[in-house]
Amino acid sequence: MIEVQNLTRVFRTYKKQPGFWGGVKGLFKREFEELAAAKDISFSISEGEFVGFLGPNGAGKTTTLKMLSGLIYPTSGTSRVGGFDPSKRESAYRRIFALVLGQKNQLWWDLPAIESFNLLRAIYAIPQAQFNETLDELLDLLDVRAKLNVMVRELSLGERMKMELIAALLHRPRVLFLDEPTIGLDVISQKAVRNFLREYNRRNKVTILLTSHYMADISELCDRVIVIHHGRKIYDGALTSLEHRNEGSASGDVSHSAGVGITRAGGKKKIITFLPELLAQETHSAHGKPQPPAFPENWCSRYGETSRTSDGKFTLRVPADAVVAVSQEILTTGPVADITIEDVPLEEVIADLFSGAR
Numbered sequence: 605m606i607e608v609q610n611l612t613r614v615f616r617t618y619k620k621q622p623g624f625w626g627g628v629k630g631l632f633k634r635e636f637e638e639l640a641a642a643k644d645i646s647f648s649i650s651e652g653e654f655v656g657f658l659g660p661n662g663a664g665k666t667t668t669l670k671m672l673s674g675l676i677y678p679t680s681g682t683s684r685v686g687g688f689d690p691s692k693r694e695s696a697y698r699r700i701f702a703l704v705l706g707q708k709n710q711l712w713w714d715l716p717a718i719e720s721f722n723l724l725r726a727i728y729a730i731p732q733a734q735f736n737e738t739l740d741e742l743l744d745l746l747d748v749r750a751k752l753n754v755m756v757r758e759l760s761l762g763e764r765m766k767m768e769l770i771a772a773l774l775h776r777p778r779v780l781f782l783d784e785p786t787i788g789l790d791v792i793s794q795k796a797v798r799n800f801l802r803e804y805n806r807r808n809k810v811t812i813l814l815t816s817h818y819m820a821d822i823s824e825l826c827d828r829v830i831v832i833h834h835g836r837k838i839y840d841g842a843l844t845s846l847e848h849r850n851e852g853s854a855s856g857d858v859s860h861s862a863g864v865g866i867t868r869a870g871g872k873k874k875i876i877t878f879l880p881e882l883l884a885q886e887t888h889s890a891h892g893k894p895q896p897p898a899f900p901e902n903w904c905s906r907y908g909e910t911s912r913t914s915d916g917k918f919t920l921r922v923p924a925d926a927v928v929a930v931s932q933e934i935l936t937t938g939p940v941a942d943i944t945i946e947d948v949p950l951e952e953v954i955a956d957l958f959s960g961a962r
């Protein structure tokens with residue numbers, strides 16, 4: 605459905621010197637700076653796929669989505685979406701895709717959403733019966749029927765985003781480009797939008813490319829992610845494989861743990877956090893005799909990647925296949941008030957990937 609080959613976009617911007625004289629100088633001698641916002645990006649996406657498009661601020665995500673939507677021309681490279689070349693801006697192409705920019709509105713601010721929807725029906729020449737049916741389905745899925753006649757400017761951010769999604773989907777696009785659709789929304793609205801997108805993708809087999817800085821959006825919706833950094837693609841594959849990349853060097857340090865046979869084999873890592881009990885007694889003497897703490901400060905230094913928080917909790921990163929053995933060792937070493945085992949947060953995995961690319 606989406607084929608991108610060596611897509612590149614270079615922006616040329618005027619570098620103005622500071623101050624009044626800098627401005628005057630610029631009238632006679634202009635200095636330009638070139639920035640490749642997207643460099644040689646290639647990927648292909650099949651019909652019905654829901655793909656996360658990740659990258660830090662300024663990585664080139666919006667620039668790529670704008671090229672795929674025909675809003676800006678590529679400097680070089682080609683793309684085809686649903687068989688169309690977006691840069692030709694054909695009317696037939698506009699009917700098969702939609703772009704939702706979380707930070708921009710396409711609804712008229714001073715009109716109720718229904719008025720904008722009716723206008724879009726006319727623009728896309730959507731047959732009335734199809735329009736009614738689609739609108740009905742979307743209003744139910746997004747639960748905003750009661751807000752249809754409220755001025756857009758009076759809607760909450762979450763309600764407005766839901767209306768923006770309806771506006772984008774009225775013409776039943778086959779491809780949906782979503783640029784941070786949950787930005788600024790509270791957790792409940794984020795969840796509602798995510799549930800909607802999952803259900804809509806499942807029901808209609810729409811191909812979706814989603815950018816978001818909220819990793820919950822990505823982990824809940826996308827099986828595959830494409831990651832770009834400084835305009836270049838640095839990862840394209842399954843989200844689970846990306847999570848498995850956080851196996852790294854530290855896992856090797858765990859192998860010589862005293863009582864536990866921990867393999868060096870990579871695999872996904874987990875975080876074990878525990879709070880030793882009776883912290884107060886550790887540093888005081890019982891019956892006049894000094895008690896060595898069950899978990900001295902350096903207790904888990906053998907585990908390589910460990911730390912201790914100011915509230916006394918130990919945090920260990922261990923290979924997933926060592927979690928049971930390490931937990932058992934912790935629980936037999938001394939009394940523990942609390943213990944949790946978690947996956948390494950996706951935010952951290954992605955941040956590691958970015959810093960590696962840098």
Ligand SMILES: Nc1ncnc2c1ncn2[C@@H]1O[C@H](COP(=O)(O)OP(=O)(O)OP(=O)(O)O)[C@@H](O)[C@H]1O
Pocket residue numbers: 615616617639641659660661662663664665666667668
């Ligand atoms: N019209 C433009 N003229 C000049 N430079 C631009 C233009 N649009 C984008 N850029 C630059 O291109 C780079 C990529 O911008 P882009 O908006 O694609 O990043 P992004 O990955 O979407 O970032 P964010 O997550 O912050 O939205 C940035 O350095 C930006 O300043």
